[in-house]
Amino acid sequence: MSLRELGETYRGMVYRGHNPLWDDDPESGAGAARKGGRWNWVGLPALYTSERFETAWLEAQQGLAMKTQPLTLCTYEVDCGPILDLCDPDIRNRVHPDPExxxxxxxxxxxxxxMPVIGWEIAQKLMDEGIVGIRTPSQARGATARDVNVVFWRWSRTPPTMVRVIDDEGCLKRRKAKHPP
Known part of the structure; x- marks a missing residue:
């Protein structure tokens, strides 16, 4: 069975914490493309989300010296796939011979x-096989087994790759209009 065949459609809600300076386009993945991340190199947009809002908070506060910073927490509706579950030890071992x-x-x-980054090599391999994202344990300080992230490399506002911020009252759009870049 190929890795693509092991991927599944992910449906549900995920969360992401945004710095208020950059929360006007929460579906862009531009920040990740600008700086790179564990699962994307500079230039590759990615949308890093978490299954629990507590995990999104942990992820957003990384690297900050013991001071909680302002944060805009967004919820996303997801109907996207194929997503590969790297929380599953069998799948982790198929993806890379040394998951640790x-x-x-x-x-x-x-x-x-x-230097080469293993996460980037894995991301390229999975994207080449048609995987649009992964479910992976959080590596944030203080994370437990309950803290899981979902990282998307390909997404849109409609299925089969839907990852859409929930903003029924248009708060983020009003903020963007008040504070243009």
Missing amino acids: AWRHEAWLSKSRLG
Whole structure:
């Protein structure tokens, strides 16, 4: 069975914490493309989300020296696939022979040194096979087994790759109109 065949459609809600300076386009993935991340290199848009709002908060506060910073928490409706579940040990082992190597990889240090990043290699492999995102354990400080992220490399506002922010009252659009870039 191919990795694509192991992928499933993910349906439900996910969460993401945004710095209020950049919350006017919560579906863009532009911030990840600008800086890169564990699962995307600079230039590749990605949408990093979490299954629990508590995890989204943990993820958004990483790297901040013990001070909680302002945060806009958004909920997304998802009907997107195929998503590969890297929380499943059998799938993790099929994706990479040493899953602990990428789970605890110092990807940021390696990227700054121009070294290969295992997460990026895995992402490229999965995208080449038609996988549009992954479900993966959070690596944020303080994360537990309940803290799971869903990272999307391909998404739109409609199925089969729907990841859509819920903003029924248009709050984010009004904020954008008040504070243009």
